[in-house]
Amino acid sequence: MSILAINGGKKVRTTLFPAYKIIDKEEKEIVSEVLESGILSKFLGCWDEDFYGGPQIRALEEEWASYFDVKHAIAVNSATSALYCAMGAAGVGPGDEVIVSPYTMSASATAPLVYNAIPIFADIEEDYYCISAESIKNRITDRTKAIIVVDIFGLPYDAERINAIAKEHNLIVIEDTAQAPFAKYQGKFAGTLGDIGIYSLNYHKHIHCGEGGIIVTDNDDLAERMRLIRNHAEAVVEGMGFHTLVNMVGFNYRMTEIEAAITRMQLKKLAPLVEERQRLVKYLNSKLQGIPCLELPNERIESEHVYYVHPIKYKQEVAGISRSTFINAVKAELMPTELRESEGVLISEGYVKPLYLQPLYQKLTAYGDKGCPFNCNYYNKPIVYKEGLCPVAEKMHYHELFTHELIRPPMTYKDLDDVANAFIKVWENRRELHE
Template sequence: MQRLAINGGESVREKPFPTYNTLGEEERAAVNKVLDAGILSQFLGTWSDDFYGGPHVQRLERAWEDFFSVKHAVSVNSATSGLYAAVGAAGVGPGDEVIVSPYTMSASATAPLVYGAVPVFADIDRESYCITAETIAKKITTRTKAIIVVDIFGRPAEFEKIISLANAHGLVVIEDCAQAPGARYEDRLAGTLGHIGVFSLNYHKTIHCGEGGVVVTDSSEFAERLQLIRNHAEAVVAKKGVRNLVNMVGFNYRMTEIEAAIAYEQLKKLPELVKRRQENAEYLGRALKGVSEIEVPLLPEGMLHGWYVYPFKFFSDRAGVSRAEFAKALRAEGVPVGEGYVEPLYLQPLYQQKVAFGKSGFPFEWDGYDGVVDYSKGLCPVAEEMHFERLLVGDWVHAAMTFEDLDDIAIAVKKVVAAYRAV
């Protein structure tokens, strides 16, 4: 029996795992072309030839449309901005409700607040960690206007049922695909499964340009409204002849020419980068198969995961040790691992105290909202169980990782399991 590193033994892994870096000479050359041209941004916040941005921005948008087989792609300066613009384009306003996931990055839930709407949390599924048609259906009211569905960890939600439910109730589905570019559901690319899809180009995503995002849709109406919200809508609507002024207070969500040039080169790399993640995840899953103390992800037929991170369930009752102790022992063996992902969002002070804009409780408690929203602990029991008790998450399967690196992870997991079994 090998002595655990946490108890003074030799660790499985001494050197750090390789870092993920997708930038190369292609991106460097692209940036230099922009610098040589001397135009770092070509947006004007007026109805003019430059309302839609410069050549690199527009080239990226056309390439994104071709790659994802969508009619419209609108670049933005972040996925957060993209979510805000998507909610605005959907016509969400004060007194409305938007159904969201509790287990994701905070912006997926705060996007409705920007327009005075109330986020309503639906619980997640135990296998996909996404919200489902079943959990969404329980939260639909006459005030519901839209649903924001997150492809968490890189796995698409089960959109066929969700879209059917949404269409039956006249709801707009916004797909937060920040973690799942290149994933597929029923032969369709993630990000194209809802009425509006939002991608992230933040620095730690599968592909990136530092900061940035792209919003896609097949609706010309949504696309126009996304473009207006991105670029000072209120200053443009008159000359553009826009009649529907709902949510036409615009922002500056514009992407720069440098970011667009980098993102254009990154998009070319996406298929190979996702393929490597999928191969690594499959390899690691096989290597960990048979370890009864954990459960690795299993995918249904017709789905390809994007593997932003690798999540697996840990069962302390089987292991005879707490999740915290198990994770601590694994880290001592040289394997970085996180306990849970993010605390369920409704437990944040924003929701617990119902203070967002101003001091009067808007939009949770005001005369224009006739609903009653509860953010008490226990609201989403599956999300709470997964976060506080069950999930372990590692950034282990990105394209820079080798099978030898993954072998070290599997060896470390099995070593720690064996040691606690012996105890």
């Protein structure tokens, strides 16, 4: 019987895990070309030939649209900005409701607030953690304008059922694919399953340019609205002859030429990076499947998961010890990852606290000190964000789910053996933790 590291025994691993570094000579070369050109951005916030940006932006948008087989791709400075563009283009405004997930990055739920609409939280699926079609049906009212679905952890949402609900109620579906580029559902890429799709390019995503986002759609009108919102719409609509002014107060959500150039090179690496990640997950699953207190991730029928993180359910009733006790013991057996040493071992209990429990929703305060938009005259409807609102999300976060990032290239099978052996060691010696 081995002594657990948390109790003073020897660690399973004593060296750092390798960093996820995917910037190489191709990115360096094209950045040098951009610097030599002297054009770091070419956007003009008025109706002009350069309203749509410079050569790298236009090339990236064309290449991204072709890669994902969509009509329009729009480069912006972040996926958060992309969500805000999508809300505006969808015509969301004061008094409207938008159905959102409680178990995602905060911007996926705050996007409606930017246009003074109200986020309505629907619960998540027990098996896949995406927003639940059944819960969505129960949240729709005559005020509902759109649904923001999230391809959480790398798995596409329940597109067939949710799209049918949206069509029945004439709702726009905005797909947050920040964590799932190259994932597929029924042969189609995630991000192309709804009316508008959004990808993220910040530093810990599958591919990145530092900060950035891409919006995709097949709808000409939505695409033009999002381009306007990206780049000072109010200053452009007159010269363009664009007559519908709803939500045409624009912003500066523009991506730079350097970021676009890096993304062009990164896009070429997306497929092999995803395929390697899937291979690593498959291997680790084979090593962990014999641990009775762990329930490994499910993949939706006709879907392809790309594993932004590796989500696992923990069964306390089987292990006889709490999730925290078990996970802390596993982490004690392992080491941090290069370049992220300060974060400790990259295993986390839960994911994010259900968003409706954040102060913003608990205090019902967003704009000014008068409670807008929650207490806005255009809404006039009581709203309560309280514990128990989304019981599955709460159960996953507080009791069952944990996630880890130790499945990213250039991890090797030997690295994954250490990860698996840490879990196995804790399982086999869990009585130490009882004592």
